[in-house]
Amino acid sequence: MFYGMRPEEKEYVISWSQQNNVQVKTTAELLTADTVEQAQGADGIVALQTQAYPKEVFDKMSQMGIKSLSLRNVGTDNVDKEAAKANNIRISNVPAYSPNAIAEFAVSSMMQLLRQTRKVIQYVEDGELKEAVALVGKELSAQTIGVVGTGRIGKRVVDILQGMGAKVVAYDPAFHQPGIDYVDDLNDLLKQSDVLTLHLPGMPATEHLINEKNISLMKPSAYLVNAARGMIVETRALINALKERRLAGAALDTFENEDELGKAMAQGHDNQDSDYQTLKSMDNVILTPHIAYHTDIAVHNMVHQSLDSAYQFSQGQNPENEVKF
Ligand code: NAD
Numbered sequence: 537m538f539y540g541m542r543p544e545e546k547e548y549v550i551s552w553s554q555q556n557n558v559q560v561k562t563t564a565e566l567l568t569a570d571t572v573e574q575a576q577g578a579d580g581i582v583a584l585q586t587q588a589y590p591k592e593v594f595d596k597m598s599q600m601g602i603k604s605l606s607l608r609n610v611g612t613d614n615v616d617k618e619a620a621k622a623n624n625i626r627i628s629n630v631p632a633y634s635p636n637a638i639a640e641f642a643v644s645s646m647m648q649l650l651r652q653t654r655k656v657i658q659y660v661e662d663g664e665l666k667e668a669v670a671l672v673g674k675e676l677s678a679q680t681i682g683v684v685g686t687g688r689i690g691k692r693v694v695d696i697l698q699g700m701g702a703k704v705v706a707y708d709p710a711f712h713q714p715g716i717d718y719v720d721d722l723n724d725l726l727k728q729s730d731v732l733t734l735h736l737p738g739m740p741a742t743e744h745l746i747n748e749k750n751i752s753l754m755k756p757s758a759y760l761v762n763a764a765r766g767m768i769v770e771t772r773a774l775i776n777a778l779k780e781r782r783l784a785g786a787a788l789d790t791f792e793n794e795d796e797l798g799k800a801m802a803q804g805h806d807n808q809d810s811d812y813q814t815l816k817s818m819d820n821v822i823l824t825p826h827i828a829y830h831t832d833i834a835v836h837n838m839v840h841q842s843l844d845s846a847y848q849f850s851q852g853q854n855p856e857n858e859v860k861f
Pocket residue numbers: 610611631635638684685686687688689690707708709710711735736737738741742745763764765789790826827828829830
């Protein structure tokens with residue numbers, strides 16, 4: 537049973553189903569306590585959403601005899617892990633559907649911030665060409681970029697940036713890769729970065745890793761890019777720093793309170809979350825609705841690899857992408 541199907545996924549669901557001779561029932565609805573019963577009779581569930589997967593979903597899956605949930609994405613921060621464990625529901629994700637997709641998006645966000653693209657476009661739309669040509673940009677290759685987290689995505693970001701001639705410094709307490717200069721203290725990275733970009737998981741230990749206290753260490757000319765998880769940044773502290781010109785700007789693809797963003801998207805209207813609206817009104821902020829991943833290559837891999845795992849679970853096998861919490 538394939539939840540949250542988006543139009544662009546359909547062709548890949550059909551091709552996987554034909555290649556593997558396995559029936560895939562689909563719905564555009566997200567997986568919730570109210571919709572989980574639609575999976576009655578299925579051997580496994582596949583889903584993609586930033587909204588929570590709550591305890592009730594796992595309790596009901598267990599009652600229905602469904603033993604696996606295969607996520608089509610990387611992050612598992614929205615899974616009630618205790619409930620999944622308590623109900624013996626096995627979980628898989630797709631950890632590397634395209635790290636490059638998110639990395640390219642993050643670098644493109646940096647370039648838009650440095651060239652003040654949002655302001656330029658606004659001036660052009662308003663016919664204020666004199667103001668547009670007066671804006672002076674900065675060159676990426678002349679910046680020091682701080683990368684927080686150098687796993688699959690962060691490493692690819694570093695590779696692209698180094699190829700473009702930027703100075704890259706990184707912080708990752710658990711994983712050091714060859715060819716990257718690391719600092720041992722996050723504060724050192726915040727102090728020296730012209731652009732800080734986040735590529736680490738959202739989890740209790742990383743909640744508000746970027747906060748009121750340490751934002752004050754950043755240069756007033758610095759930019760923040762967050763295409764990781766909203767919870768990593770204390771949004772109110774970021775808004776204050778932007779308002780008080782203690783930071784030059786931000787590009788945000790992920791937000792605290794993404795439940796609201798998800799609901800708004802499902803209903804086809806704007807996200808009414810007040811912090812989101814405040815950020816949206818700032819001309820030095822670029823907002824995107826959690827789309828850094830969204831490329832043709834990524835969508836193909838997300839669909840096929842999640843269905844592979846669901847099928848393997850149903851056959852009593854151990855998928856490579858099983859997540860052990
Ligand atoms: P990964 O597991 O390969 O790498 C994460 C890295 O973060 C690891 O090296 C880990 O050691 C490091 N890390 C953990 N805690 C840290 C901390 N406190 N400080 C610094 N580094 C820390 O994961 P990935 O594939 O690179 O993905 C990173 C995150 O990107 C995902 O967890 C997900 O939340 C996010 N993501 C966003 C999108 C999007 O569309 N915006 C798409 C995919 C993934």
